[in-house]
Amino acid sequence: MRLRFLAFLLLASGFGLSSASQEDSPRIGDPYFHSSGAWGQDFRDQWAFDAIGLSDPYVVWDALGESPSPVIVAVIDTGIDWNHLDLSWGSLWTNDNEIIGNGIDDDGNGYVDDRIGWDFLAGTNQPWDYDGHGTFTSGLIAAEVNNGIGMTGLNPYARIMVLKAVNNFGRTRTAYVTDAIRYAVDNGARVINLSLGGPSALELETAALDYAAQNDVLVVVAAGNEGQDLADYAFVNHPAVITVAAIGRNGERSTYSNWGPQVSIAAPGEDILSLRARATDTLMNITDAYKPGSAIVGPDKRYYRATGTSFAAPFVTGGASLLWSRNPSLTANQVRQALLQSAKDIGASGVDQFTGHGALDIGAAFAADPNASIVAEISSVHVVQSTDGPAAEIIGTATSDRLEIYRVEIGQGETPSSWKPVAQGRSSVTNAALATVSASEFAGASVWTIRLIVNRTGGTSQVTLYRLSLG
Known part of the structure; x- marks a missing residue:
């Protein structure tokens, strides 16, 4: 079954100079966190932090305690630009049981020299990103904090496990994704981000998602961008996953966001800023209506803006990782419940088919009782x-x-x-x-x-x- 990633045509256009905002954290040293107008828009470049209850991320980061726990986050996507200046090697998971370059499967997990992850399409240990989607997604979770350049990631203690299961044109097969899910579970991931979708192959999906649930691993899935019912959509029809719809700056569901009782929560998914992989222009693979280069941001061209549920899901994934950084003893279900039950109700009163429990609020999730259900x-x-x-x-x-x-x-x-x-x-x-x-x-x-x-x-x-x- 052929699947695809879930980027979407941008909703705004243009580019311009940045200006500082005075209403956010003074302790953040990354310019895009404070600025606005990086592509000519009249709102903050990283506006989503306000929307998810992190106008000052240090309120949450300080609550992590003196020794926050690193959390392995598996991103199953198009790979990563490992050399991006705003993504440090320290934010990548490393397989310490593998001796890189000796051509031997030292840890016996079936993958030779898998130091930071795996490319399931090519069958190699080099999950490099030649599309850009995976780098963008990973940057939202783990872009380097306070390095004085670019943007701010959600969790300084997230460690990205890079699992390339989507090709350079945004396509994949269910078997590649399910193999990547099993790899993530077997190698210590606490949460898996799936910013991809398409027609369901229910038997394969269910087996892999059951395996994740049985091993206490949370799976976060993008709802998709077709504005349609999720009944036959990939990876969303499992009770243990979190399915993420998109909202805009107005706090309302994005019209393109798929809907159905499978939707668990909503997060920002319009005009999102993140990292650009070298020599990529992700949206060129999406639609002929896109003007090449128009989504590239900044004089150094290392950043990108895009719209889609693909980019709403990582905010939830990042929020989950933050909860585990504070308390690694939490179960996947406790983290799931903390995120869902603390969400801000939007749209129709109560849980609904368009935004689920409501809009993600990471600050409120930190205050939630993880044992309440x-x-x-x-x-x-x-x-x-x-x-x-x-x-x-x-x-x-x-x-x-x-x-x-x-x-x-x-x-x-x-x-x-x-x-x-x-x-x-x-x-x-x-x-x-x-x-x-x-x-x-x-x-x-x-x-x-x-x-x-x-x-x-x-x-x-x-x-x-x-x-x-x-x-």
Whole structure:
């Protein structure tokens, strides 16, 4: 099955001089963190830091403690420009059990001289980036901090495991990606970033994602840029992954961002600035409408701007790595819950199919209780035959570590003015029937909204909405 990476045509154009912002951290020494107008725009060059609750990253970095833990982050992509001035060798994972250059598989992992990762397409230990997408993605997570040039990465303690599974034209096959997932798990990654997508090859994907989940490795997946339902999309249909939609500077879902109950959270994905790999112009492979060179930023041409869910996902991946830098004993599920349950609700009230739990807020995730858990999800609705005739069976999950009650309600239209209770329960339900509602309850309208409310003892709750079209 052929997959592709998820960059997108830029939404703004032009270039210009930078000007300083006075509202961000004075302790950051990287110019693009403070400046605006690097490509002629009237907003900050690294505006996304404000959007994810890191206007001053040192608030979080100081909270990491005296000895933050390095965290291995696997980036499965087009490789990396290992010689970029704003990406230090210290930010790359190194396989200390491998003696580079001796032609021997010293650690017995099946890969010879795999010092910083692997190229799964060529079968070599040189995962170099000749497209640019992987370097861009890695830079968002781990660009060098306070080196006095360029941009700021999210986590100074992230260590990028470079796994090249996408070719120089942004294409790949499911088998390359699943092999890379297994490599990441076997070699110590805590979190895997997948900024790629396409048609699903469910059996292969499920086996690899199960393997990651069983070994306590978190997988973060970009939602994709087609503005369509995610039902048959690659790598998103697994309960343990985090699927990331894109939002713009207005805090609203980007119209190109795919949607569905698989969406977990949203993060900035429009006009994102990051690293440019040498001699690359990534967007030339995306569309003929792109003017060559127009996305290249800076007089040294070492930076790039782009739009897409590909670049929303690394913010979530970076946020996960920060939580592990503070507390390496957290489980993948605890990190997942901290990120999702601290997200800022945007769009429709509660968890929805467009932005999931809401917008990523890393600052709030640091304050969240990693042991608290509330899950309210509606995955599908099926027509079944009940004793009273046709009915809608609502499938989903209603759980909590301290479940008080869950309620299922329905309302007419996309924004109901009133709600009718149809079911409730006090026992957890996981990917099973939450309610069976007689078809007669849906008379009078062609569009209905189903609302699931899960209450946790102590007053916290989670709400999710599901749009149902009849016809």
